[in-house]
Amino acid sequence: MGKVLMKGNEVIAEAAVHAGCKYFFGYPITPQSELVAYMARRLPEVGGLFLQAESEVAAINMVYGAAGTGVRVMTSSSSPGFSLKQEGISYLVGAELPALIVNVVRGGPGLGNIQPAQSDYFQVTKGGGHGDYHTPVLAPSTLQEIIELTEAAFDIADRYRTPVILLGDGMLGQMMEPVEFKNLTERQPGEKDWTTTGTRGDGKPRIITSLELNADALEKRNEKLQHKFALIKQNEVRYETYEIEDADYIVTAYGTAARIAMNAINNARADGLKIGMIRPITLWPFPEQPFIETRDKVKGYISVEMSAGQMVEDVRLAVNGKAPVTFFGRTGGVVPTQEEIYEYIMKVAGGVEV
């Protein structure tokens, strides 16, 4: 199978089908509605089920129900709709259920607009719903990378029995690029010994719930979850670096913002400045290692985001005061240009107070 030209939202949907997802529950919202529409058409072709729920709240709880049977299941939304799913995501974490939840971020807060943004970073990386938890967050920057990370997201979800978030912005969802689906063999989730698909006299009844009335028992469950999160932090960090070996300044950016920043970095390099990039691919767990390895050598870090400054807080934690960290961002659905990022880099590198 050669290359096909697809829209980002379609790629997420097709990649999920390739990863063995046969169940989708969702509710349309711009700019991710093509994902819902694609699934409505595609899932019946593979013997799956597409169901448009009456709301985002209903959809995430349908995901909870389906996940309890051990199948690969997903939902998707964009910022306001994703906020509505938070209670359900917390329940999925508490009940230890694997699922994929996609957020194609748009401008906020509130109803905001339908333009691309990265302003849901806090929400996806710091828990989002109630209780002590994190969800793994994967942030592709190209449509080809969506394919790889969607598959990875389902694998991580199954491996750790926890919901995983795939985060893009409206631009990634709406743009078109050539992609290739290399692995056509359909994947099946492995054996799961915890599913509630009916007892056959083969052991104790299985219970899937996030409810635990006994405080000591709930603390134990929390300890178990924290142990799981520690394992994920240890094993699942992903990032990419570019020209950091000799860099005086390192730009950090993820998703589409990283692609825009990359041009600015190359332009600055052409002007003789030593600029590099760290692109987090998992936003949680946040890649601390490349910062630890560079923070004693560089003159500073510049976080570039389509937000008012969210990931920059994790950059500061990872740098731990060892080097200055500055921020450049645009908000409200405004996409930064490579020229303004370039100008900002030149200012910082030139010692201008920013």
Added chain:
Amino acid sequence: MKKGADITIITGHFGSGKTEMSVNLALEARRTNEKVAVADLDIVNPYYRARDARAIFAENGIELIAPAERLAASDLPIVSGDIYRVIYDPAYKVIVDAGGDKDGATALGQFYNDWKDMDPEVLFILNANRPYVSTLDGAVDTLLKIEKASRLKITGIINNSNVGNETTLADVEKGLDLSRALSEKLDIPLLSTTLSQHLSADADSFLPVSQVKVISRYIKLPWER
């Protein structure tokens, strides 16, 4: 009998390249026409529509018929009434850019009584490297549904098969085979095959020049500018 403008309506499946085709056709038409208007009837896509080429149209003296700028990103299915001003004026060359698939073509249906006697040219843009139109059955199904929703008969097919910046001649040829089969099956002429700039050197080795249209991409992503 023509009572209005010279109209070309661009239809096609979702993501077939209708908007880029509209921009290219408008620029081409402007070379020989004083009055050229592009009507953005895309009520399906939230971005990357003809209205996003506003600056290019303005630079080239092409009128853009689209929702007011303050509503351009409203997520509302707005069709500007300003389209009536140009479609009844014989001085105009009007290019109508509809949204994709039958859903996008629905916006055309309401103008049936306006342009039914104007013999509009109705193009079906085909990119064989897109899902659901890569087979003859898929392409036929999509085309017939667009005809029904738009209340129009397709008068010509354009083979716009590509995979973006990585397009090879093989991608175009694959689309040419499918376009020919579609043309034969539905008895609709195949008017031309598009080639992007980077393949234009190969244009004459590939097809008679009269059947090739070299096109440029105008709506670009922030890292492509």
